[in-house]
Amino acid sequence: MDVRTFGELIDWTRQLHEHLAACLAHCADIHEEERARMLLNYLAAQEAEMQRVVARFEQTADAKALKTYVYDYLEHKPIRTHRTCDAPYSTLSVDDICREVFDFHEQTINLYRTLVGKAEIPEAKELLDSLLALEEHEAMRLVRQTGRMNDV
Template identity: 60%
Template structure:
């Protein structure tokens, strides 16, 4: 997907969360370890919720901000994820899955932080700040839930 505008960025983010939700759910059904399966199910549900939140966010966003061009996106390193979902999480333990998911969300947060710092119009800056806050909040929520799972 070629990212030219902030609308493209939001569509791309939604697609990432959708892909991650689908992949995690698929891997959960195939994993041998019960604890990892529970984690993958939780993460899949959470990523599906994030996809819906991003969809709602786009509907409520300022049209001017959505149409704003992203000039320097290509200078940011691309987000790495298991794009083909060849069941990568079925071969990982609980801690490795956590590291992967936290890294995935950290990459999105870093991207939004970078774009917020470079946004040229106030509407775009505010929109990216809101996306950044959403991703940060959801990453903290995942961390809390994963912490609870580790305590069990």
């Protein structure tokens, strides 16, 4: 996706969460280990919820911020994800699944941190600060919840 505005950036982020949710759910259906299936289903549900929350940002964000161009985005490395979902999570261990999903969130957080520092209008900075806080909160929650799986 060609990202030119903050609105397109939000839509792109929403699509990444949506794709990750679908991929995790697909891999949960075919993973051989029960604990990994449970984790994949949990993570898929969380990513689907993130997709819905990010979609709300598209609907409620300041129109001026959404139309603002993201010039510096092109200099940022693209977020690495299994875009085709040829079942990459279906063969990973629980720890490796966690590492992959946490890495996805960390890349998103780093992107937003970079852009917050470069936002030129207050509306765009406020929007990015909100998205950054959302991603950081979700990442911390996922780490905490998946860590509890090890206690079981």
